Amino acid sequence: MGATKTDHFTDNQNQLAILAKALGHPARIAIMEYLLKVDTCICGDIVNELPLSQPTVSQHLKELKNAGLIKGSIDGNSICYCINEPGLEKIKGFFEHISAHLEKKRNECC
Amino acid sequence: MGATKTDHFTDNQNQLAILAKALGHPARIAIMEYLLKVDTCICGDIVNELPLSQPTVSQHLKELKNAGLIKGSIDGNSICYCINEPGLEKIKGFFEHISAHLEKKRNECC
DNA sequence: TGTTTATATTGCAATATTACGATATAAAAT
DNA sequence: ATTTTATATCGTAATATTGCAATATAAACA
Numbered sequence: 001m002g003a004t005k006t007d008h009f010t011d012n013q014n015q016l017a018i019l020a021k022a023l024g025h026p027a028r029i030a031i032m033e034y035l036l037k038v039d040t041c042i043c044g045d046i047v048n049e050l051p052l053s054q055p056t057v058s059q060h061l062k063e064l065k066n067a068g069l070i071k072g073s074i075d076g077n078s079i080c081y082c083i084n085e086p087g088l089e090k091i092k093g094f095f096e097h098i099s100a101h102l103e104k105k106r107n108e109c110c
Numbered sequence: 111m112g113a114t115k116t117d118h119f120t121d122n123q124n125q126l127a128i129l130a131k132a133l134g135h136p137a138r139i140a141i142m143e144y145l146l147k148v149d150t151c152i153c154g155d156i157v158n159e160l161p162l163s164q165p166t167v168s169q170h171l172k173e174l175k176n177a178g179l180i181k182g183s184i185d186g187n188s189i190c191y192c193i194n195e196p197g198l199e200k201i202k203g204f205f206e207h208i209s210a211h212l213e214k215k216r217n218e219c220c
Numbered sequence: 221t222g223t224t225t226a227t228a229t230t231g232c233a234a235t236a237t238t239a240c241g242a243t244a245t246a247a248a249a250t
Numbered sequence: 251a252t253t254t255t256a257t258a259t260c261g262t263a264a265t266a267t268t269g270c271a272a273t274a275t276a277a278a279c280a
Contacts, residue, residue, distance in 0.1 A: 005269080008160075008162075009139075014136045016139045017134055017135050017139050018134075020132075020139070021134025024134045025131070026116060029130070029204075047257090052115065052118075052239075053241085058258055076256095077247045077256055079257065088209065095198065095201060095205060096202070102195060114265095135268085157227090165228080186226095187278055188227075
């Protein structure tokens with residue numbers, strides 16, 4: 001045990017879970033907020049912004065990248081990390097879908 | 111280590127992370143989708159819907175409830191679990207906020 | 221009352237995540 | 251060529267999550 005039983009769920013469910021999981025840490029929420037805030041994408045700043053060590057931040061960035069929420073392009077010596085819109089739209093769509101459904105059946109239970 | 115350093119992040123960041131983390135498992139995505147699909151909220155069905163044991167499903171429900179994404183009300187012998195709109199609106203708002211910002215600065219980097 | 225039905229809790233093993241020091245890599249600057 | 255700067259990877263300890271069998275709880279029903 002300990003491992004998630006992904007086999008029994010749909011690709012869509014697994015994909016949404018991966019996206020949500022990637023955001024399931026305050027440092028990664030903070031990174032997304034920071035990437036949104038700054039106009040330039042020079043990202044060595046992220047380490048200075050967060051109360052975590054450089055290796056830890058690097059690891060969080062990797063997870064966001066693997067999930068498809070950010071992308072990074074090499075810029076000489078440093079790396080430019082930015083928000084990856086498709087990943088964001090995917091998970092945003094999930095919540096909009098739920099909200100739209102709830103509108104229709106408000107107050108039918110509980 | 112192994113514990114998240116929540117102290118150094120804002121309440122808002124921690125709250126969003128808790129909500130996202132709760133959805134970071136395909137079973138919990140499936141539960142949300144199921145609660146949305148069925149009109150009645152009779153929820154013993156959830157165990158039958160998922161490829162997981164009753165104790166495991168119960169635990170996933172507990173996590174969704176703790177995060178504020180669902181609520182449960184006792185209905186005689188069984189329990190009625192439903193989507194909790196405020197929790198959902200909170201995290202939906204986060205994605206809408208990001209999307210709105212991205213509209214304004216499209217193509218400025220990467 | 222005794223049994224069934226629905227759900228929660230406990231206990232535990234397997235695995236994953238978090239965090240960081242130490243180290244590696246590779247471009248930039250001197 | 252050496253040093254500095256920016257980032258990634260490795261190794262490892264601490265903690266959290268996942269999943270289930272066994273058991274507990276508590277309402278419904280016979």
